[in-house]
Amino acid sequence: MSRMRREHGLCIVVVAWFLLAMPAWAQPLPSWNEGPVKTSILNFIQAATDRSSKDFVPPPERIAVFDNDGTLWAEQPLYFQAAFAFDRVKALAPRHPEWKTQQPFKGLLENDMKAVGDSGKKGLAQIMAATHAGMTTDEFAATVAGWIASARHPRFNRPYTDLVYQPMQELLEHLRSNGFKTFIVSGGGVEFMRPWTEKVYGIPPEQVVGSSGVTQFKAGPDGKPVLAKLDKVEFVDDGPGKPAGINRFIGRRPVLAFGNSDGDLQMLQWTAAGSGVRFIGIVHHTDAQREWAYDRKSHIGRLDKALDEANAKGWILVDMKRDWNRVFAFEK
Amino acid sequence: MSRMRREHGLCIVVVAWFLLAMPAWAQPLPSWNEGPVKTSILNFIQAATDRSSKDFVPPPERIAVFDNDGTLWAEQPLYFQAAFAFDRVKALAPRHPEWKTQQPFKGLLENDMKAVGDSGKKGLAQIMAATHAGMTTDEFAATVAGWIASARHPRFNRPYTDLVYQPMQELLEHLRSNGFKTFIVSGGGVEFMRPWTEKVYGIPPEQVVGSSGVTQFKAGPDGKPVLAKLDKVEFVDDGPGKPAGINRFIGRRPVLAFGNSDGDLQMLQWTAAGSGVRFIGIVHHTDAQREWAYDRKSHIGRLDKALDEANAKGWILVDMKRDWNRVFAFEK
Numbered sequence: 001m002s003r004m005r006r007e008h009g010l011c012i013v014v015v016a017w018f019l020l021a022m023p024a025w026a027q028p029l030p031s032w033n034e035g036p037v038k039t040s041i042l043n044f045i046q047a048a049t050d051r052s053s054k055d056f057v058p059p060p061e062r063i064a065v066f067d068n069d070g071t072l073w074a075e076q077p078l079y080f081q082a083a084f085a086f087d088r089v090k091a092l093a094p095r096h097p098e099w100k101t102q103q104p105f106k107g108l109l110e111n112d113m114k115a116v117g118d119s120g121k122k123g124l125a126q127i128m129a130a131t132h133a134g135m136t137t138d139e140f141a142a143t144v145a146g147w148i149a150s151a152r153h154p155r156f157n158r159p160y161t162d163l164v165y166q167p168m169q170e171l172l173e174h175l176r177s178n179g180f181k182t183f184i185v186s187g188g189g190v191e192f193m194r195p196w197t198e199k200v201y202g203i204p205p206e207q208v209v210g211s212s213g214v215t216q217f218k219a220g221p222d223g224k225p226v227l228a229k230l231d232k233v234e235f236v237d238d239g240p241g242k243p244a245g246i247n248r249f250i251g252r253r254p255v256l257a258f259g260n261s262d263g264d265l266q267m268l269q270w271t272a273a274g275s276g277v278r279f280i281g282i283v284h285h286t287d288a289q290r291e292w293a294y295d296r297k298s299h300i301g302r303l304d305k306a307l308d309e310a311n312a313k314g315w316i317l318v319d320m321k322r323d324w325n326r327v328f329a330f331e332k
Numbered sequence: 333m334s335r336m337r338r339e340h341g342l343c344i345v346v347v348a349w350f351l352l353a354m355p356a357w358a359q360p361l362p363s364w365n366e367g368p369v370k371t372s373i374l375n376f377i378q379a380a381t382d383r384s385s386k387d388f389v390p391p392p393e394r395i396a397v398f399d400n401d402g403t404l405w406a407e408q409p410l411y412f413q414a415a416f417a418f419d420r421v422k423a424l425a426p427r428h429p430e431w432k433t434q435q436p437f438k439g440l441l442e443n444d445m446k447a448v449g450d451s452g453k454k455g456l457a458q459i460m461a462a463t464h465a466g467m468t469t470d471e472f473a474a475t476v477a478g479w480i481a482s483a484r485h486p487r488f489n490r491p492y493t494d495l496v497y498q499p500m501q502e503l504l505e506h507l508r509s510n511g512f513k514t515f516i517v518s519g520g521g522v523e524f525m526r527p528w529t530e531k532v533y534g535i536p537p538e539q540v541v542g543s544s545g546v547t548q549f550k551a552g553p554d555g556k557p558v559l560a561k562l563d564k565v566e567f568v569d570d571g572p573g574k575p576a577g578i579n580r581f582i583g584r585r586p587v588l589a590f591g592n593s594d595g596d597l598q599m600l601q602w603t604a605a606g607s608g609v610r611f612i613g614i615v616h617h618t619d620a621q622r623e624w625a626y627d628r629k630s631h632i633g634r635l636d637k638a639l640d641e642a643n644a645k646g647w648i649l650v651d652m653k654r655d656w657n658r659v660f661a662f663e664k
Contacts, residue, residue: 060536137579181538194583204392205583206513206539212580217572217598224605225598227579234580240549247469247559248544248566249581251526251537266549266557273556 028174031167031326038323040316041171044279048255049178055277059179063254065246065267066168068186068193068210070260070301071283072201074163076292077154078300081192084147088131096130105130133231137191137215140229145195158330161200165283166329168258172201180256185209185246187238187263191229209249211237238263243270258283261301265309272313280315282306287321290331360506363499363658370655372648373503376611380587381510387609391511395586397578397599398500400518400525400542402592402633403615404533406495408624409486410632413524416479420463428462437462465563469523469547472561477527490662493532497615498661500590504533512588517541517578519570519595523561541581543569570595575602590615593633597641604645612647614638619653622663 032038047055048062069075089099089108099105104123107115116123132140153160172182182203184193190210197203214234220226237245243266246254257264257271260283268280284303285294295303310317320327364370379387380394401407421431421440431437436455439447448455464472485492504514514535516525522542529535546566552558569577575598578586589596589603592615600612616635617626627635642649652659 060530063538183538190580190583198392206395206515206581208583215576215579217575217602225575225601227575227602243549243557243559244547247547248522249538251522251540269557270549270559 029167029170031170031324033323033325035323037316037318041279041281044256044277045174045178045180047277057255057277061252061255062175062178062180063183063250063252064175064180064256065183065185065209065250065254065258065271066172067259067261067264067267068184068188070285071258071264072164072168072172072184073160074153074165074291075301076294079188080153080160080163081188083151083153083160084144084192085127085131087147087151088143089127092130129231132189132192133213133229136220136226136228138226140191141195144192148196156328156330161196162330163328164200165324166326166331167324168283169201169329171258172203175256176202181207183207183209183250183254185237185242185257185267187211187236187241189213190237209237209245211235211241240266242267246270255279257281259306260285261303262305263301265306268306268315269309272315280310280313281318282310282315283318284320286319287324287327290327291320293321361499361502363502363656365655365657367655369648369650373611373613376588376609377507377510377512379609389587389609393584393587394507394510394512395515395582395584396507396512396588397515397517397541397582397586397590397603398504399591399593399596399599400516400520402617403590403596404496404500404504404516405492406485406497406623407633408626411520412485412492412495413520415483415485415492416476416524417459417463419479419483420475421459424462461563464521464524465545465561468552468558468560470558472523473527476524480528488660488662493528494662495660496532497656498658498663499656500615501533501661503590504535507588508534513539515539515541515582515586517569517574517589517599519543519568519573521545522569541569541577543567543573572598574599578602587611589613591638592617593635594637595633597638600638600641600647604647612642612645613650614642614647615650616652618651619656619659622659623652625653 029038029041047053048057050056066072069079086108089105093099093109099109104116104119104127107113107119148159148161151160152158153163156163175182184197184203184207186193188210190208190212193208193210194205197208198205212234214230214232215227216230217225217227235241235245242264246267253274254271255274255277256279257268258281259268272278272280282303285292287293294301295307309315361370361373379385380389382388398404401411418440421437425431425441431441436448436451436459439445439451480491480493483492484490485495488495507514516529516535516539518525520542522540522544525540525542526537529540530537544566546562546564547559548562549557549559567573567577574596578599585606586603587606587609588611589600590613591600604610604612614635617624617633619625626633627639
C-alpha cells in the first residue's frame with residue numbers, strides 16, 4: 001500500500017504539472033466585446049485547431065502575421081520610430097554644430113515641424129542617415145533599448161511601449177496558446193523593433209520582419225568583427241514588399257493576417273489568396289477619445305483602398321470603439 | 333477502491349504521456365565516436381543548459397546555425413542545387429530548341445562539362461536565370477519538390493536527401509531536445525531548400541536563411557496574386573553575407589555555428605565574437621571511402637583560411653573519418 005501511495009503522490013504531482021502546462025481555461029480575449037468580430041476570431045481559431053474540422057490547420061502551418069504600427073501599437077501623432085529619430089537628432093546635436101543652420105536638422109532642433117515637412121523625402125532620408133547609420137548593429141540596438149526605456153509619448157506621458165493595444169496582446173497570446181507562431185511584418189525598421197518585441201509582445205527577434213538597411217561585416221576597433229550599419233536601404237517591407245518579405249523571411253503563406261492601413265493591403269491579399277481557411281483582419285481606428293480616429297484621409301496609416309477591399313471581400317473590420325472594451329492596459 | 337484504481341489508471345496514462353514527451357534518455361549522438369570532439373559537443377550542451385553553470389544560456393538565446401552544403405549534406409561532385417539546375421535545363425530543352433547551339437546550354441545538353449565550365453560566371457548566371465526565374469514562387473517550390481523526390485545522386489544512386497549526414501542529424505535533434513532553435517544559414521538558394529528542409533532536417537522554412545532573388549508581387553492569370561521570381565539577385569548569403577544574413581533574418585547572435593568551408597568563415601568569426609560560451613565547429617571532409625576527402629585545394633567547399641583559423645583559435649574540427657562511425661543513414 002505504501003508503494004501505491006507513493007505512486008499516487010507522484011501521480012498528483014505529474015497531473016498538476018500537466019495541467020499547469022495546458023493553455024489557461026480562462027475566457028480568452030477579455031478586452032474584446034462580445035459580438036460578431038470576437039466570435040469570428042474565436043470560430044477561426046476553434047476550426048483551425050480542431051482535427052475533425054474541414055478547416056483544420058496543421059500546427060506548422062499556423063503562421064499568423066501582424067503589422068506593427070497602428071495594428072499592435074499606436075502610430076499617432078507620428079510613427080514612433082520617427083519620434084525616436086527626432087529625439088536622436090536632438091541628442092546628437094551637440095556633436096553636430098552645423099545642424100543649427102542646416103535643414104531639416106535646424107527645423108527639428110527648433111521644433112519647427114513645418115520646416116521639417118518642407119524638407120520632404122530628402123530631408124527624411126538625411127534624418128534617417130544621421131540616426132540609423134554610421135554605427136554598429138550592437139550600438140544601434142543599445143540606443144533603441146535606451147530610448148524605449150526612457151522616452152515618453154507626448155499625449156499620454158507614458159513609455160511608448162505602454163501604447164500597445166491590450167486586445168491585440170490577448171489575441172497574440174491566445175493564438176500562441178493554440179499553436180500559432182506569431183510574426184510581425186512591419187514597414188518599420190527591423191532593428192528598431194527587435195530590441196523590445198520579445199519583452200513587449202512575446203515575439204522573438206527571429207519572428208520580426210521589417211525594413212532594413214545594408215550592413216557590412218568588418219573588423220571593429222578591437223579587432224573583433226562587427227556589422228556596420230550603412231546609409232543604404234536594403235529592403236522596404238511595405239505595400240507589395242510585405243508579401244515579398246513574408247516569402248523571403250518566413251517562406252510560408254500565413255493563415256491569419258492583421259493590418260490597419262493601405263500599406264498592409266498586399267499582405268492581406270496574399271494571405272487571403274491561399275487555399276483553405278484564412279482570417280483577414282483590419283484594425284479600424286474609430287475611437288478619438290481613447291486612441292485616435294482616422295482612416296481615408298490620414299497621412300499616417302491611411303486606410304482607404306484596404307477599407308474598400310475589406311468591405312467587398314468580407315474581411316473582418318475591428319471597430320476599435322465598438323469591439324474593444326479596453327484599448328491600453330493602463331486604462332482603468 | 334474503484335475510484336482509486338481509476339485514478340491509478342489515469343495516472344499511468346499521464347505518466348506514460350509525460351515520459352514520451354521527454355527527450356529520449358538513450359545515449360545521444362550514437363553515430364559519433366567517443367573522443368574529444370564528441371565530448372566537447374556534449375560538454376557545451378551540458379553547460380549551456382545547466383542553470384547552475386557559469387556558461388548557462390537562457391533558452392531564447394540558444395540559437396544554433398548550420399551551413400548546409402558540405403555541413404548537413406554532401407556537396408560533391410557538385411553542389412546539389414547545380415545538379416538540380418542542370419537537370420532542369422535538360423527537362424526544359426524541348427521548349428528551347430535554340431539551346432542546341434547556344435552555350436552553356438549546348439554543353440550541358442551534350443554532357444560537355446568543359447564547355448559549361450568555359451562559359452564561366454556568365455554561363456552560370458544564364459543557367460540560373462533559365463531555371464530559377466520566370467515562374468512563380470509556388471511553381472518553383474513544386475519543381476524543387478518533384479526533383480528532390482525523383483533525382484538520384486550519380487555516385488550512390490540514391491535520392492540526394494539520402495546524402496544528409498547522420499551524425500549531424502543527431503546533433504540537430506539533440507540540440508532541439510535541449511531547447512536550441514536550429515537554423516540553416518547557407519549560400520544555397522533559400523527557395524531551393526525550404527521545400528524539403530522541414531521533412532529532412534526538422535528545420536521549418538522560417539528557420540532557413542539563404543541566398544535569394546528578387547520577387548515581384550503581381551496578379552496571376554486567374555486574378556489571384558502571385559510572387560514572380562525575377563532574374564535579379566537580391567542577397568548572397570555567403571562569406572561576409574552570412575553574418576549579415578544572420579543579423580537580418582534571425583536578429584540574434586548564435587551561440588553555436590557549424591560550417592565546412594571558407595564561405596562559412598565570417599559566420600564562424602561572428603558567432604565566436606559574442607560574449608559568453610560559444611561552440612564553433614567545422615566538418616572536415618577526410619573520408620574518401622565513405623564520402624569524399626578534400627580541403628585546401630578543392631573547387632567546391634574549399635577549406636583553407638578557415639582551417640588555419642580553426643587551428644589557431646581552437647575551434648572544433650570534426651574529422652569525418654575519425655569522429656563519425658556512420659556518415660549516411662543508409663550505411664549498414
